Amino acid sequence: MGSIFGQNFKISVFGESHGPAIGVVIDGLPSGFTVDFDNISEEMIRRKPGSMPYSTKRNEPDNVEILSGIYGNKTTGTPLCAIITNKDQKSGDYDELKNLVRPGHADYSGYVRYKGFNDVRGSGHFSGRLTAPIVFAGALAAQILKSKGIIIGSHIDSIYNVKDLGFDKANITKDRLLELRKMDIPVNDKSCREKYLGIIDDAKKNLDSAGGIVETAIIGIQAGLGSPIFDNVEAKLSSILFSIPAVKGVEFGEGFGIASMLGSQANDSYYFENGKILTKTNNNGGINGGITNGMPIVFRVAVKPTSSIAKEQDTINIKEGINAKVKVKGRHDACIVPRVVPVIEASAAIAVFDLFIGQYGIESFMEESRDNG
Amino acid sequence: MGSIFGQNFKISVFGESHGPAIGVVIDGLPSGFTVDFDNISEEMIRRKPGSMPYSTKRNEPDNVEILSGIYGNKTTGTPLCAIITNKDQKSGDYDELKNLVRPGHADYSGYVRYKGFNDVRGSGHFSGRLTAPIVFAGALAAQILKSKGIIIGSHIDSIYNVKDLGFDKANITKDRLLELRKMDIPVNDKSCREKYLGIIDDAKKNLDSAGGIVETAIIGIQAGLGSPIFDNVEAKLSSILFSIPAVKGVEFGEGFGIASMLGSQANDSYYFENGKILTKTNNNGGINGGITNGMPIVFRVAVKPTSSIAKEQDTINIKEGINAKVKVKGRHDACIVPRVVPVIEASAAIAVFDLFIGQYGIESFMEESRDNG
Amino acid sequence: MGSIFGQNFKISVFGESHGPAIGVVIDGLPSGFTVDFDNISEEMIRRKPGSMPYSTKRNEPDNVEILSGIYGNKTTGTPLCAIITNKDQKSGDYDELKNLVRPGHADYSGYVRYKGFNDVRGSGHFSGRLTAPIVFAGALAAQILKSKGIIIGSHIDSIYNVKDLGFDKANITKDRLLELRKMDIPVNDKSCREKYLGIIDDAKKNLDSAGGIVETAIIGIQAGLGSPIFDNVEAKLSSILFSIPAVKGVEFGEGFGIASMLGSQANDSYYFENGKILTKTNNNGGINGGITNGMPIVFRVAVKPTSSIAKEQDTINIKEGINAKVKVKGRHDACIVPRVVPVIEASAAIAVFDLFIGQYGIESFMEESRDNG
Amino acid sequence: MGSIFGQNFKISVFGESHGPAIGVVIDGLPSGFTVDFDNISEEMIRRKPGSMPYSTKRNEPDNVEILSGIYGNKTTGTPLCAIITNKDQKSGDYDELKNLVRPGHADYSGYVRYKGFNDVRGSGHFSGRLTAPIVFAGALAAQILKSKGIIIGSHIDSIYNVKDLGFDKANITKDRLLELRKMDIPVNDKSCREKYLGIIDDAKKNLDSAGGIVETAIIGIQAGLGSPIFDNVEAKLSSILFSIPAVKGVEFGEGFGIASMLGSQANDSYYFENGKILTKTNNNGGINGGITNGMPIVFRVAVKPTSSIAKEQDTINIKEGINAKVKVKGRHDACIVPRVVPVIEASAAIAVFDLFIGQYGIESFMEESRDNG
Numbered sequence A, B, C, D: 001m002g003s004i005f006g007q008n009f010k011i012s013v014f015g016e017s018h019g020p021a022i023g024v025v026i027d028g029l030p031s032g033f034t035v036d037f038d039n040i041s042e043e044m045i046r047r048k049p050g051s052m053p054y055s056t057k058r059n060e061p062d063n064v065e066i067l068s069g070i071y072g073n074k075t076t077g078t079p080l081c082a083i084i085t086n087k088d089q090k091s092g093d094y095d096e097l098k099n100l101v102r103p104g105h106a107d108y109s110g111y112v113r114y115k116g117f118n119d120v121r122g123s124g125h126f127s128g129r130l131t132a133p134i135v136f137a138g139a140l141a142a143q144i145l146k147s148k149g150i151i152i153g154s155h156i157d158s159i160y161n162v163k164d165l166g167f168d169k170a171n172i173t174k175d176r177l178l179e180l181r182k183m184d185i186p187v188n189d190k191s192c193r194e195k196y197l198g199i200i201d202d203a204k205k206n207l208d209s210a211g212g213i214v215e216t217a218i219i220g221i222q223a224g225l226g227s228p229i230f231d232n233v234e235a236k237l238s239s240i241l242f243s244i245p246a247v248k249g250v251e252f253g254e255g256f257g258i259a260s261m262l263g264s265q266a267n268d269s270y271y272f273e274n275g276k277i278l279t280k281t282n283n284n285g286g287i288n289g290g291i292t293n294g295m296p297i298v299f300r301v302a303v304k305p306t307s308s309i310a311k312e313q314d315t316i317n318i319k320e321g322i323n324a325k326v327k328v329k330g331r332h333d334a335c336i337v338p339r340v341v342p343v344i345e346a347s348a349a350i351a352v353f354d355l356f357i358g359q360y361g362i363e364s365f366m367e368e369s370r371d372n373g
Helices: A037-047 A107-113 A121-126 A128-146 A174-182 A192-205 A233-241 A255-260 A337-360 A362-372 B037-047 B107-113 B121-126 B128-146 B174-182 B192-205 B233-241 B255-260 B337-360 B362-372 C037-047 C107-113 C121-126 C128-146 C174-182 C192-205 C233-241 C255-260 C337-360 C362-372 D037-047 D107-113 D121-126 D128-146 D174-182 D192-205 D233-241 D255-260 D337-360 D362-372
Strands: A010-015 A021-027 A064-068 A080-085 A151-159 A212-219 A247-252 A270-273 A276-279 A297-303 A313-317 A322-326 B010-015 B021-027 B064-068 B080-085 B151-159 B212-219 B247-252 B270-273 B276-279 B297-303 B313-317 B322-326 C010-015 C021-027 C064-068 C080-085 C151-159 C212-219 C247-252 C270-273 C276-279 C297-303 C313-317 C322-326 D010-015 D021-027 D064-068 D080-085 D151-159 D212-219 D247-252 D270-273 D276-279 D297-303 D313-317 D322-326
Touching: A010 A128, A010 D010, A010 D021, A010 D064, A010 D080, A021 A128, A021 D010, A021 D064, A037 A064, A037 A128, A037 A337, A064 D010, A064 D021, A080 A128, A080 D010, A080 D080, A107 A121, A121 A128, A128 A151, A128 A337, A151 A174, A151 A192, A151 A337, A174 A212, A212 A337, A212 B255, A233 A247, A233 A297, A233 A337, A233 B233, A233 B247, A247 A255, A247 B233, A247 B255, A255 B212, A255 B247, A255 B297, A270 B322, A297 A337, A297 B255, A313 B270, A322 B270, A337 A362, A337 C362, A362 C337, A362 C362, B010 B128, B010 C010, B010 C021, B010 C064, B010 C080, B021 B128, B021 C010, B021 C064, B037 B064, B037 B128, B037 B337, B064 C010, B064 C021, B080 B128, B080 C010, B080 C080, B121 B128, B128 B151, B128 B337, B151 B174, B151 B192, B151 B337, B174 B212, B212 B337, B233 B247, B233 B297, B233 B337, B247 B255, B297 B337, B337 B362, B337 D362, B362 D337, B362 D362, C010 C128, C021 C128, C037 C064, C037 C128, C037 C337, C080 C128, C121 C128, C128 C151, C128 C337, C151 C174, C151 C192, C151 C337, C174 C212, C212 C337, C212 D255, C233 C247, C233 C297, C233 C337, C233 D233, C233 D247, C247 C255, C247 D233, C247 D255, C255 D212, C255 D247, C255 D297, C270 D322, C297 C337, C297 D255, C322 D270, C337 C362, D010 D128, D021 D128, D037 D064, D037 D128, D037 D337, D080 D128, D121 D128, D128 D151, D128 D337, D151 D174, D151 D192, D151 D337, D174 D212, D212 D337, D233 D247, D233 D297, D233 D337, D247 D255, D297 D337, D337 D362
Parallel strands: A270 B313, C270 D313, C313 D270
Antiparallel strands: A010 A021, A021 A080, A064 A080, A151 A212, A212 A297, A247 A297, A247 B247, A270 A276, A313 A322, B010 B021, B021 B080, B064 B080, B151 B212, B212 B297, B247 B297, B270 B276, B313 B322, C010 C021, C021 C080, C064 C080, C151 C212, C212 C297, C247 C297, C247 D247, C270 C276, C313 C322, D010 D021, D021 D080, D064 D080, D151 D212, D212 D297, D247 D297, D270 D276, D313 D322
């Protein structure tokens, strides 16, 4: 009824932006996996406000505290609970907005859903801050997947009206993805970095914000993962991707572009190369009939511009029942796209790992885990 | 592990294209609802091959047989099983293709998933024919939703390179949607119908196929439906929409377009009108924070061109382990987009009804049902 | 919301006793498993009315029709739908009882649950007849488990006031279980058969009915199956066992008897024998902390006497709102315990197989399946 | 995959006995419900070691810290996380037992399940301590149910060979249940208290332990709750009850006793009294066909004697692969039955509330909640 995702690998996310703590319970981990906490920290830093050149100055330390599920740096196999204590929050920043419904936010829809009883400070449970525990869980899932040779990486395909070079979908290398993971603004065409920063800077100066598109690839997944009709790879991925705040579109392979192709262009022709089955193009994004075909899984995610802008907007005062104006103050990123990248990758890792466990069993990862210790 | 969808309103779809029968078990219906079977038949005819001007001539009668769950034209409240017996199938058409992996299809991914044991005749469980039971279940869900004032309708937003007028997302009327449901090629700009048919005709002549985009609206849903983080309306809808064969993209409101907007353009400003809370624009597609805001839910679905084309394509012979050529014979639509429209609408009805039951309870629909008898 | 069981191996049961057909959709089967349909028929005959010496004469052929999921006698891996068409039903037998609520039945509770719209003929979806598809699904699961060396068997521990010899819980052999499966009235002490039949005969003559207890053993399951806290073996088994009509109690190992033991008696001491870890006693029924310990899983199920009796009983006329008398006519078994045995075994197979798939993965059974063809 | 229970009202339990903290995330609460934390504390004290006359002296403060989901003493409707920090644990007590498998415990089965990586200190995630968060969640569910007139109460039906007076199942009053809740050793026949304490004292002196049976009643549930076939009330309750450590049997109404009744004795006759539909007896424990019939729900739970006993027992040394002897030291209750009572009641509240939400909707409780503020 809300904040639990997964069928076999389950995460249960909790917390409100200005409450005592946020966190996640992860159920369905293999036992005996040695966790690389430094790697998890790096992922969480990628998501953190303040880690980008342009980013908001809020002091969110995101120091994770593990309450259970880890013993001697290894997973116990029983539920892992990780929490992040909330600190240094200025509730006052939000108080004046209490009755002014912020456009683009869940203020109004959440008010109706929870009859006005939800904690609205800092957007409460709707806050982008809740993606921190998702990044934690996803970074852990990604480590386990990596032990099976599966790598996830992304580039920022566009911000506002500037576009990066897209992936060559049929030929994405591990090195390329690992390189992208190291960039603060991951791009294929390096000249885009400055352009993107320029757009974000302009938006900020204009008390406005900018959106963008992230393109993500997953390589190393063998053919045969996923099940028709409903437990297919696209359904699972889209389901968790649309749970990321600000996401308004998800497409696989050529996505919406495939709709203006002919069949002879869209179909990916198979061929043998050194005994391996490959496709010449990858317009289907590595998925046919909802099942992986061994080619890179490629998808794109549309991220809307930050809803919180300092520019004056029309809105309503819901308490007084009148039309009103609002300027959303506080420290908000003029563009959250770079910070969404690790959230998308973490979410993808969670969905893919859940599918893996359902099909290959938790035990198949535990054989692995015994060796890695 | 595959073909069951839903948390409270559950559908379990079964069958292979050339097996004895396909069908669906629907669990979680309110009791006492008087079913309009004529309406269900109309929906199924919309999906049927042969019902479109250009459509394939396969004789699929889609005569539904109800095995359980209906007594005296009313739902009993216990599981409803509906089956469609397969008739007049020419297996021979497919036999020669057995080892030639058809590009764009699930032949290869399915072969690996099921170790070669799945029924491949007519694409088996991957067949588009399996959308017939989904339309049945969705038409029934839509009837129940309609009794609460909720209407679903669509237009074909584009086929290949021709584009219809999009919805005026903040101002979609019931009359408009009902009118669209009556068109064989539902379009806002009536001149598009002939253009679309022309494109399809051309594709067919060239032994090729064409894709397109469907834009769907749901009106009449009050604010407050859906739950963060994961049981949100976008996640649920996208999950079932990506389960429709050939769908490669899903977007809400302005979708991918919103990524190139500024925040001040993307945010939908609230205002009061006659005591009702509305938004001036509807770029968010009626959903904020994953919860409905009372505005029309609007989403677009990208449908790839039919994978089965008569034109020669490169591929592999999986048995012999060599590269090969294939021409996919048989009776295939050069464009399935019009036939996908009722499948999208049915899928949306199923997802929305499932969310309704979880939030308002099955009993809330049973009060209703007692009155409608 | 009712008739679907399982997390990874899912069965969806449908149908009403006097409707067109009953059946089951089985989702989550491994592909390529060669089904022994004769064995399934035998199991279904064990459950069938008329197959016991004393049993009712209703003509229920239980001829199963497979609609999907089987191709060339092997599982395809996609959903298997099996239906049983209802024939030779005399609705008239039940019509007069329509408003007379039968004590012990779900007539009243079902009336409230479904607001009077459920199909009450022959108890509708509540009918014991609905256990036929469960036996079908369970017999199939049991075959797959048997290919891994897992055997399930039972004896009738008591009927009314006569008691059989209980299992020697720490020493149950495969031969013993297979022998029991061949008996019409499975008992450890063969002299019980006549006594049981005598009790049933007496009950019948007195227009009454008798209950009993079934004790079941599962051998061949390795240690380590099941997960604390909630996905434990006892929870899963009890959950499906309590879904069998007439079951009012479930206990594992010494069950309720363990409550009057001291800890030093109840604890099962471990010892090594030829490198194998065993316990001297098996008071815990092969399960510690919800996880199998490698010893036989042993549980007992209490079955109440058939609710339908010809003897006059006090009740109400729900339509007229007055107290009344009722004699339940029709062809009813004076004791259903022997017919419940295969239902219990089938249910246990379903629950155990579901746990197996979650832990070891569907693929682990598919390796197997490729060999068995 | 383990520690999550529920379909609509979900609890996710985490933690190990000697880890940093244990806790629970509760998802699916109505918003706006004013929580009575004093009442929750009382329930947790009932479960706490040291709260019974005979009880172990371990200092477990069970001070609950709320991390999310509560704002101004009311539920927000978003996930509530409550944690209990572990303090004053003497790991040393357990260290020597590391390789000596304790009979009756999950040491061996857990070792295999988790390949030896689970945290075994104080039984880790298998510890009875993990019932504390279940009591927290259940006490909250019980409060909400109480606002609808539903009351849960229990008496200790037996300890070892001494038996209390059973409930008069068809006539259980609210006052009786509330009175029982106030007793440290809840009994119907007050003379049992001393006898029970005597047995426990004897067991302790003999370095042994004693089991018992708890009988629980739920009153105030209207007819019509639950769904055949699998989502029935008995299946849901048994599923969570068998998740409580030490539970080896669950029965409803007359339970195993009904197996030695005739149908004419077992059937509960209906009658009208002041327009209300009642049954003369309640052998079916308020449930017919898996659905409530409006009579009290009555069930009994068998609790085995504490597995940890100081008496010497035969066992194995799993590391050395030899037979061995073990005495389980540490502070253990000679009888946990009284402390299990609040756990059973809490578990029942969780299962029942989950069924309520599925059937009546979370919104039906929110109307209520707005009034109670």
